[in-house]
Amino acid sequence: xxxxxxxxxxxxxxxxxxxxxxxxxxxxxxxxxxxxxxxxxxxxxxxxxxxxxxxxxxxxxxxxxxxxxxxxxxxxxxxxxxxxxxxxxxxxxxxxxxxxxxxxxxxxxxxxxxxxxxxxxxxxxxxxxxxxxxxxxxxxxxxxxxxxxxxxxxxxxxxxxxxxxxxxxxxxxxxxxxxxxxxxxxxxxxxxxxxxxxxxxxxxxxxxxxxxxxxxxxxxxxxxxxxxxxxxxxxxxxxxxxxxxxxxxxxxxxxxxxxxxxxxxxxxxxxxxxxxxxxxxxxxxxxxxxxxxxxxxxxxxxxx
Amino acid sequence: xxxxxxxxxxxxxxxxxxxxxxxxxxxxxxxxxxxxxxxxxxxxxxxxxxxxxxxxxxxxxxxxxxxxxxxxxxxxxxxxxxxxxxxxxxxxxxxxxxxxxxxxxxxxxxxxxxxxxxxxxxxxxxxxxxxxxxxxxxxxxxxxxxxxxxxxxxxxxxxxxxxxxxxxxxxxxxxxxxxxxxxxxxxxxxxxxxxxxxxxxxxxxxxxxxxxxxxxxxxxxxxxxxxxxxxxxxxxxxxxxxxxxxxxxxxxxxxxxxxxxxxxxxxxxxxxxxxxxxxxx
Numbered sequence: 001x002x003x004x005x006x007x008x009x010x011x012x013x014x015x016x017x018x019x020x021x022x023x024x025x026x027x028x029x030x031x032x033x034x035x036x037x038x039x040x041x042x043x044x045x046x047x048x049x050x051x052x053x054x055x056x057x058x059x060x061x062x063x064x065x066x067x068x069x070x071x072x073x074x075x076x077x078x079x080x081x082x083x084x085x086x087x088x089x090x091x092x093x094x095x096x097x098x099x100x101x102x103x104x105x106x107x108x109x110x111x112x113x114x115x116x117x118x119x120x121x122x123x124x125x126x127x128x129x130x131x132x133x134x135x136x137x138x139x140x141x142x143x144x145x146x147x148x149x150x151x152x153x154x155x156x157x158x159x160x161x162x163x164x165x166x167x168x169x170x171x172x173x174x175x176x177x178x179x180x181x182x183x184x185x186x187x188x189x190x191x192x193x194x195x196x197x198x199x200x201x202x203x204x205x206x207x208x209x210x211x212x213x214x215x216x217x218x219x220x221x222x223x224x225x226x227x228x229x230x231x232x233x234x235x236x237x238x239x240x241x242x243x244x245x246x247x248x249x250x251x252x253x254x255x256x257x258x259x260x261x262x263x264x265x266x267x268x269x270x271x272x273x274x275x276x277x278x279x280x281x282x283x284x285x286x287x288x289x290x291x292x293x294x295x296x297x298x299x300x301x302x303x304x
Numbered sequence: 305x306x307x308x309x310x311x312x313x314x315x316x317x318x319x320x321x322x323x324x325x326x327x328x329x330x331x332x333x334x335x336x337x338x339x340x341x342x343x344x345x346x347x348x349x350x351x352x353x354x355x356x357x358x359x360x361x362x363x364x365x366x367x368x369x370x371x372x373x374x375x376x377x378x379x380x381x382x383x384x385x386x387x388x389x390x391x392x393x394x395x396x397x398x399x400x401x402x403x404x405x406x407x408x409x410x411x412x413x414x415x416x417x418x419x420x421x422x423x424x425x426x427x428x429x430x431x432x433x434x435x436x437x438x439x440x441x442x443x444x445x446x447x448x449x450x451x452x453x454x455x456x457x458x459x460x461x462x463x464x465x466x467x468x469x470x471x472x473x474x475x476x477x478x479x480x481x482x483x484x485x486x487x488x489x490x491x492x493x494x495x496x497x498x499x500x501x502x503x504x505x506x507x508x509x510x511x512x513x514x515x516x517x518x519x520x521x522x523x524x525x526x527x528x529x530x531x532x533x534x535x536x537x538x539x540x541x542x543x544x545x546x547x548x549x550x551x552x553x554x555x556x557x558x559x560x561x562x563x564x565x566x567x568x569x570x571x572x573x574x575x576x577x578x579x580x581x582x583x584x585x
Contacts (some may be wrong), residue, residue, distance in 0.1 A: 016476070016479055019488070019489055020473055032403050033534075039396065046433040047519070049432045107336055111339060121564075123518070123520055123559070124520050124542055126346070127486060129552065130346055131550065132346065158501065228423050229520035233404075245422075248347075249422075249428060265424075268421070277413075279420070
C-alpha cells in the first residue's frame with residue numbers, strides 16, 4: 001500500500017490522503033473493530049475454545065485417546081483414502097487441464113461445465129448418488145457387483161469414490177489459468193528442436209505449472225482429509241472398520257466422549273493448520289509477483 | 305491469409321513445423337471417462353431416481369410438509385448468509401487491503417481456515433463455544449440461529465477472497481480524481497469503490513449461497529436436526545436415505561442442485577458482463 005501511494009503524484013495524494021485522514025480515525029477504527037470482532041467471535045474464539053477444552057484435564061487423557069484402537073484405525077483409514085484420492089485427482093487434474101486448454105474436441109464444453117459440478121453439489125447428494133449406482137440391492141451396478149462379489153458401499157472403495165468426487169475440481173481449476181497464461185511457445189520450441197512429447201512435458205510443461213499443481217494438491221489433500229458428509233453416507237460408519245477421522249469425531253461426540261471428539265478434532269485441526277501455512281506461503285509468493293509466463297522464460301534460461 | 309491457410313492444410317508435412325499438441329483422443333478420452341464414471345453417471349442416477357415415480361412422485365416428495373420445511377429453512381438461511389457475508393466479507397477485505405495493523409498477515413492467513421478445517425470440526429468448535437457449556441452463557445445449540453452461525457463460519461472466505469484481489473488492483477487514480485473534484489469519502493466509497501467491487505461481491509455471494517444450501521458437516525451437530533424446526537435440507541436428505549426413501553432424498557437433492565446451478569449460471573453471466581466492461585482483466 002505504502003509503496004503504491006508513494007508513487008502517486010504528490011498533489012493528488014494530499015487531497016485524498018487529507019480527506020481520508022479526516023474521515024479516517026473513527027471510521028477506520030470502526031470498520032477494523034467490526035471486521036476483527038466478527039472474525040474473533042466466528043473463527044478465533046471457537047477454535048481456541050476447542051484447544052482449551054481438549055487440554056482441560058492435562059495431556060494424559062489426550063495421549064490415552066491417541067492410543068485407542070478406534071482412533072488409530074480411523075487415522076489410518078483417513079490417510080489411506082487420502083493417499084489414493086489425491087494422486088488420482090492430481091493425474092486427472094493435469095490431463096483434464098491440458099486437454100481443456102489446449103485441445104478442441106467434441107464434448108469439451110460439457111467436460112468444462114461438469115468439472116465444477118462437485119462444488120455445486122452437497123456432499124450428502126454425492127453420497128446419495130453413489131448409493132444409487134453402487135448399492136448391492138438397488139443400485140445400477142448392484143447386479144454386476146454381486147456377481148463379482150465386490151463391496152463398494154460400506155467399504156473402502158465407496159469411501160474413496162466419494163472422496164475423489166468431492167475433491168475433483170481443485171487441481172484442474174488451479175492449473176488451467178496458468179496453462180492459458182504460459183501459452184505453447186516454449187513447448188513448440190522444445191518439440192521442434194527434437195524433444196519427445198514426454199520429454200517436452202516433463203522438462204517444459206510440468207515445471208511451469210508446478211506451483212499451480214502443488215497448490216491444487218494442497219487443496220485436494222485438505223478436502224480429502226476433512227471430508228465428512230459424502231463419506232458419512234456411503235461408509236455405514238462401522239466403528240474400527242469404515243470410520244474415518246471425521247466420522248470418529250462425530251461418533252465420539254454423540255457418545256458423549258468429549259475428550260475423544262476433541263482429540264481427533266485437534267489432530268484434524270493441526271493438519272488444517274499445516275495446509276493453511278502451505279496456502280499462505282503459496283499466496284504470499286503469488287501476490288508478490290504475478291506473471292507466470294516470464295517465470296517459464298527464466299526457468300529455461302537457467303537450464304541453458 | 306486464406307491462401308496461407310490453404311497451403312498449410314494442403315501440404316501438412318514439408319515446410320510446416322511439427323505440432324506439439326497431439327491430435328489423438330487419448331487425453332480427452334481419459335479425462336471424459338474419469339469424469340463420467342466418477343461424477344456424471346452417479347449424478348444422472350440421482351436425477352433419474354427423482355422422477356422414477358413420475359413427475360407426480362417428484363412433486364409429492366418435494367411438497368411433503370417435512371421436506372418443505374427443510375427446504376424453506378435452508379433457502380431462508382442461505383439468503384441471510386449471503387446478505388451477511390456481502391457486508392462482513394467486504395469489510396474484512398477492506399481492512400486487509402486498505403488498513404494496517406499489527407498481526408495483519410496472521411489475520412489474512414486465518415481467512416482460509418474454514419476452507420482448511422474439516423466441517424465436522426467447525427461444527428464441534430462452534431458447539432463448544434456457543435453450546436450448553438458455553439463460557440459466555442449463550443446457548444444456541446439446536447436453534448436456527450445455531451445453523452446460521454455454522455453456515456457463516458464455513459462460507460466466510462468466499463466474499464473476502466473474491467473482493468480482496470479486486471480491491472488490491474483497484475486504481476487509486478479514480479479515487480484521487482473524485483477527491484480532487486470535491487467528492488467526500490462517503491461519496492467516493494458509494495460512487496467509485498463499491499461499483500467496482502460489485503462483481504466480486506456478487507461472485508463471492510453466489511459461491512457462498514451454493515455452499516450454504518448444501519452444507520452438512522458443520523450443521524449436523526449444532527442443529528440437533530429437529531424436523532420442522534432445525535432440520536436443514538441436507539440433513540433431511542440423509543434421514544430419508546436412512547429410511548430407505550431414496551426417491552424422496554433424490555427429489556430434494558434435485559431441488560438443491562437446481563438452485564445452486566441457477567446461482568452459478570447467474571454468476572457466470574455477471575462475470576462475462578464485468579469482463580466485457582473491463583478489458584484489462
